Amino acid sequence: MNIQDLRRRDARYLWHPYTEITAFERADFPIVDRAEGCTLFEMDGRELLDGISSWWCANLGHGQPRIVEAIRQQAGRLQHTLLGGMSHPGAIALAERLAEISPGDLGHAMFGADGSLAVEAALKAALQYRTNRGERGRTRFIALEDGYHGDTLGAVGAGYVETFHAPFVDAVRPSLRAPSPWCNRCPFGKRPESCGIDCFDPMARLIREHGSACTAVIVEPLCQAAGGMRIYPEEYLRRLRLACDEAGLLLIADEIATGFGRTGTMFACERAGIVPDIMTVGKGLTGGTLPMSATLVTDAVYDTFRSEGGRARTFFHGTTFCGNPITSAAAIAALDVYRDEAIVARLPARISQLEEGMRRLAESLGDSQLRTLGMIAAVEIGESAGGPERARRLVRRAFELGLFIRPLGATVYLWPPLTATGDELGRMLDILLRAAGETV
Ligand SMILES: Cc1ncc(COP(=O)(O)O)c(C=O)c1O
Structure with missing residues (x-):
């Protein structure tokens, strides 16, 4: 299946929720074919980390075998x-x-x-x-x-x-x-x-x-x-x-x-x-x-x-x-x-890792505020650090680097699967930090 052809048919027939049509049609948006754990696999085999648990629902990661x-x-x-x-x-x-x-x-x-x-x-x-x-x-x-x-x-x-x-x-x-x-x-x-x-x-x-x-x-x-x-x-x-x-x-x-x-x-x-x-x-x-x-x-x-x-x-x-x-x-x-699998009891290590990583992101961005609660961590980018425009660019760059997230105005957040391993969460945080550095 040809990806460009799929994108063309998508633009012709699909109506996407919470998505501005014109910008979306122009973008090389991801078309996901399968997923496993924290990873989404695009049609061309490119791997994309799911940093928002597919709109906050894939708590147990994708493809959980028992489910x-x-x-x-x-x-x-x-x-x-x-x-x-x-x-x-x-x-x-x-x-x-x-x-x-x-x-x-x-x-x-x-x-x-x-x-x-x-x-x-x-x-x-x-x-x-x-x-x-x-x-x-x-x-x-x-x-x-x-x-x-x-x-x-x-x-x-x-x-x-x-x-x-x-x-x-x-x-x-x-x-x-x-x-x-x-x-x-x-x-x-x-x-x-x-x-x-x-x-x-x-x-x-x-x-x-x-x-x-x-x-x-x-x-x-x-x-x-x-x-x-x-x-x-x-x-x-x-x-x-x-x-x-x-x-x-x-x-x-x-x-x-x-x-x-x-x-x-x-x-x-x-x-x-x-x-x-x-x-x-x-x-x-x-x-x-x-x-x-x-x-x-x-x-x-x-x-x-x-x-x-x-x-x-x-x-x-x-x-x-x-x-x-x-x-x-x-x-x-x-x-x-x-x-x-005692999913909740096993969270504390991941919660600390998430908090620490997002703290580093906030520091690297400068004028920004960190908010965390359990496996939710958000950084709101202040006006002097670029505000919503910086958030959009950061999210775009993270996507290019292999992490899928969506901004909420000037707020960039991670809402990873609760089953993310230390390595998977570490990779998400590394990408965010790198994207922040490359979108000054
Ligand atoms: C707190 C809260 N209530 C209700 C909803 C609506 O849920 P759904 O999108 O499944 O209709 C959402 C969705 O994000 C939510 O966050």
Whole structure:
């Protein structure tokens, strides 16, 4: 197969997400044919390290043999059946496993395909929770500025990142938003040593003043990823949990990006020691192999959906392929790998290596800020070091040198597979450092 011919047909027929068409058509963009571990193999055999785990999902690397085999086995047995009024062993086993590993009593799983659908289910469940309980007028959501919860319209209203969502702003019902609590840009000028979590005050005020009109608060726990890898303190989440309890608000933790080990614990909520009422997971659930997500709710939330006294409380929500047997099998195999290979317990050495390498990158760039959390490390390039333009050039040069990453404005980040070896991570960091040096 001729690569240029494929690129021509791609430009003719495909529509790429989050990709500017004209620049893309002109570029020699990679066409990946197979992948293994941290390495993507392009059609011409060129190797490319996957520095962002294929949009933050390939936590277990590519081609994980146990997941591949589970998919193969299940595909030969039962490909699909609905979950409306019917069940299958894979969905049952997966829901049970998720209840076991998730924090607290998040005991029931509604499955979806992509993360956005898990968020839609979470928002709708939080709304119907109120009608189930006969509560009126609690129809708004509270969220963080520049939160990202997906690209369906409900999720766009809950979150909102100007760069992505401006064309849709008039079509969505916006949540009430508190300022981002990120430490690197502390609006109170505090340092971690002197921090009193003053950044929680605006959120506390919002909850006090508008909580009675709201059903839930939705946040990305500890890291606002798509909003620019904004990392914030665990104490913020603990205070949020308390404030939600006091105001009778549900807390929705969107763990689609942070779940399954990314922050150094299985779920980011565990780091803060909190239990949300609703938690969304996706991406790493299947080790990034097949589209699957889940909305986990506590028994207390779930029980409000039982019909009672002649009042139907059915949750009229669900998509055709939710809880599909093949994706369920992939997820169960992935959970087996997380458990059997102690993926999370083995992270500390890689986390230190990542932190150290990205610190060197930040130093070499000059005016820049480093942010890290578990296996997430981001460097925001300041204006005097070239800002977003430098980030674009650096990412382009890294690509030429064999590393695939995507910038978020002026922020360059690594989000490698959790299974990256010291050598693989070292090569990613070396390429970044070299690219920084060559794009002055
Ligand atoms: C926190 C968060 N929520 C929701 C989503 C949406 O997930 P998906 O792209 O699978 O629809 C994302 C995607 O990046 C995310 O980071």
